[in-house]
């Protein structure tokens with residue numbers, strides 16, 4: 196642990212650091228009330244339950260997810276809509292609920308999978324693994340992909356709709372238009388269990404494929420073909436991604452796609468979209484339900500934006516920042532697992548300045564990030580996932596993560612840190628003597644102890660389909676699916692699917708390009724891992740993908756360029772790519788500082804209607820250059836592995852280019868026994884002359900699509 200002094204950072208013991216933080220937090224609560232203290236995480240994964248317990252146990256509903264903070268534009272828009280419509284969330288059913296998986300007789304193979312705004316083989320979002328879709332394709336599912344980039348998935352799709360960024364709402368409404376025009380709605384569910392279908396029909400009546408085509412840049416013919424394919428297949432599954440959350444129409448788009456799943460008869464049926472439940476009723480919130488409901492009513496942003504009361508566990512950071520700017524005082528802040536300004540916010544410099552006004556800030560992180568160095572007063576070192584145990588209750592399973600080594604140095608696990616601090620500031624909510632006892636308490640509803648779960652590894656409670664038939668209907672006030680939920684009207688929203696054009700539609704002579712960002716790079720996780728040498732060798736520089744026809748005359752592939760929007764700029768290395776739609780450029784995210792942060796191109800207060808959603812992925816933009824490389828990045832070399840060293844390509848069509856095999860090889864053997872290159876638009880792994888022909892090859896063990904086999908390597 197470190198404590199900041201006027202002379203810089205000094206080392207401290209855990210006891211001293213926690214005591215100092217505890218005194219400040221308790222003092223703030225006594226003098227200014229619990230809401231003067233905020234608790235924040237990044238995308239966080241299994242940190243959420245522990246941290247929300249700390250916040251609510253302390254008495255503060257100021258619990259924020261800052262990945263991203265602007266518009267809570269990751270999952271929350273979709274979650275708030277599905278929660279309002281049918282009282283839960285839904286995921287594509289790729290048999291993940293059954294231990295027998297694809298062979299389980301209760302499951303049906305989706306005839307069609309609609310992959311919308313997601314490249315799951317690279318992103319594996321929210322516990323949903325892209326390889327499940329790959330397996331369905333191998334078994335015969337057809338696929339539609341909606342993406343402005345020709346991704347790995349798009350290349351294998353039956354129909355690829357190369358949409359303009361941020362126009363998903365227009366396309367989704369046209370799908371509904373086709374559904375009604377062709378009379379493809381499944382009336383059984385509609386008549387008995389759905390309110391509001393007529394209003395949806397009315398709303399999309401004038402949203403013809405031709406009208407949508409003018410908005411989203413996809414031909415009307417392709418829109419009709421794709422809509423008919425999805426609507427006629429029984430069952431069909433929708434896999435939707437974060438892209439649609441990152442537009443001003445996030446809520447309207449989510450409403451349109453939720454309506455599509457419902458009215459095409461694909462909600463909660465085998466091979467469609469399953470309504471998810473917490474395994475064994477173990478909540479991912481980690482805080483007692485009554486406390487969450489009562490205290491949750493006081494969270495920042497709820498009175499202005501009621502939709503954050505619909506299945507969203509967080510307060511709204513945009514409102515918090517505005518309030519700080521207007522004079523609200525934050526006495527203490529706890530940040531855990533967030534790079535803060537590198538990823539999570541529009542106008543990151545403003546955010547840094549406003550959060551620097553906090554009385555005392557504690558940062559819990561793996562590394563001393565630039566944000567920690569700038570903002571923290573106390574730094575607490577957390578250990579990696581290999582050094583800590585944890586419970587993961589993603590929707591389909593309960594899994595144990597058992598540490599493989601003890602924490603190195605003075606680092607501690609997230610849970611140990613929260614428990615130690617919780618005992619100081621919220622003792623009655625943290626009665627456990629150690630983390631294992633706490634885990635046993637959490638696991639009680641499953642009938643298993645922590646050590647039993649560790650021995651088993653995971654538990655899968657299975658699922659029931661059409662749950663409304665065996666319960667009191669859907670989890671809504673009427674027990675029915677509400678396609679016109681009252682909360683939307685209370686939020687000032689049209690209670691039916693809607694669409695507003697994104698800022699990128701305002702491109703003109705000055706800003707002729709549409710900028711999208713946030714496409715996942717399998718080597719990094721948002722702002723993480725750029726300081727891991729083997730990964731950095733494979734992707735050393737912050738890049739922007741540009742269609743060959745969109746390069747300014749004087750700029751070539753590999754040049755540093757300046758990206759500018761009406762609100763800001765950043766530098767990038769331009770990479771020529773025929774896979775990106777002409778007129779659209781794609782800049783990778785997660786690079787902070789040095790004038791590289793792509794979020795510098797966004798302004799504050801651009802959140803979507805209803806407070807949720809943010810146009811991270813749809814900005815007007817222009818490129819100019821070449822420009823000077825930033826000093827710290829200019830001398831990073833490409834990977835030393837050169838193409839000529841490859842002596843045998845592996846014949847496969849399923850390689851996703853994740854490069855886990857290449858990294859596993861170099862970590863385990865210290866040599867580059869394998870390279871993965873892009874040849875003719877396809878990823879191709881190949882063994883080099885250095886390959887040791889390992890008896891138990893790590894490269895093979897980590898391949899998620901089964902491309903590499905021992906036989907290949909002889």
Ligand code: SF4
Nearest residue numbers: 860868886887889894
């Ligand atoms: S067999 Fe061993 S040395 Fe060869 S590529 Fe695989 S891990 Fe590397």
Ligand code: SF4
Nearest residue numbers: 850851853854856898
């Ligand atoms: S061969 Fe390597 S890069 Fe390709 S999918 Fe397998 S692990 Fe990923």
